[in-house]
Amino acid sequence: MTAPLPTAIDRSRPLNSVVAWPPAVLDTWMRRLQQELGVSGFGAPHLNLRAPFQTPLDTPDLVAALRAALRHQPAFEVRLRGWKRLPGVIFLECEPDPPLLRAHDLLLSVGPSTRAAYDGAEYRPHLTLALGVLAWGADLLWDAVQGRTPPVSAFTVEALSLTRESRGEVQELHTFPLRGADAAAGPFPAGGVGAAPH
Template sequence: MTDNDSHRFQARQSGLIVKVPEAEPAVRMWRERFDPSAGAGVPAHVTVLFPFLDTSRIDEGVCAEIGEVLDRHQSFEVRFEHCGRFPGVLYLAPEPDTPFRRLTESIVERWPENPPFGGQFDDVIPHLTVAQGQDGAVLEKVESDLLGSLPIVARVSSVDLLVHDGTRWRQCVTFPLW
C-alpha cells in the first residue's frame, strides 16, 4: 500500500492486503525507518488492491461480496528469496506471484472502478515493500542486510481489509481463503 502513495493516505480510504507476519523480524526495522505505511499501522504485507472503496461504501453486503470473491481462492505457500527494485523502492519478491495476481484480478473484476494503485501502472507486480524514497546507497545497505534473512517462507491463508481513519490504518475484516 505504498509505492510513494503514503503521503496521499486519507481518511476513509481502504485497501486489501495479505499480511506476512513471517517477514516482520527481517523487515520491521527497515520498514519503520523507510516505509511510511509502517508508521501508519500497516504490517509487512503484499497489496491485493489499493485504493479500494471509500469506507462509506463498505457495509455488510460489500463484505459478503468480498468474502464470496475470495472464497474462490485457496491458501498457498509463498517464498521470499530475493529482493527487487522499482525506482527508489526496495521490495521482497514473492514466489510464486501468480496467486497474488489472481487475488487482485478477481477483486478488480468485481470492482473494475478501482484499478490497482489508481491505474498508474500497466503491470502490477506483487511485492512486499521494505524501503522507499531512498537513494541507491541506502537501498543497497538495506538489501545487503536482508539477504542474510532470506528465504522467508509464509503461508497465505487470508486477506485483510484495512481502513484509514485519518491518522492510522486499522484492520477491519479478515477474509479466509480455503
C-alpha cells in the same frame, strides 16, 4: 439502482485495501531492518493483493461482496524474489506466480471501485521496506540492503484482510480465512495490528 463507478481517488475519503500479512518471523525481520536503517513503509509490513481503492459500497456490503468472491479461494504460497528498487521505494519483490495473480484478479472483480495504475497487468506483488526514499540517499540505502537475506524464502497466505486508511491511520475491518487454511492459526504477525472483527 447501481452505484456509479468512482473515476478518481478522492483524497478526502478513506481508502480500502486487501492485504496479506507476512508470517511473524518475516514481519519481525522487516521491522528490525527498518528500525536499523531508519526507514519505514506505510503501516505494518504487508502484501497488497488489491491496491488502495475507493468504492461507493458501505462497509457491510463491501465485506459481503469480498466474502462471496473469496468463498472458494484456496490458500496460496508467496515466493520472495529479492530486493527491488524504484524511485522513492525499496521493496522485497514477490514472484508473480499464477495463484497469486488469480487472487489479485479475483479481488479486482469486486466493485464498483476505483483502480490504481498498478493493478491488473501492472500489478507487482511486494513487501515495502522503505517508502519516500530521497534521491540523495537511495544508493546508500540500496547498498545497505544488499546481502540482507530474509529469514524465509516463501510463505503461505491463509487469510486476507480488508483494511481502511483514513488520515494516515490503517484500520483492519475484516479478515477472510481462505479455503484450506487452519482456522485456529491466526493470520496476524506478532506485534501486528491485532485481531479483526469477524
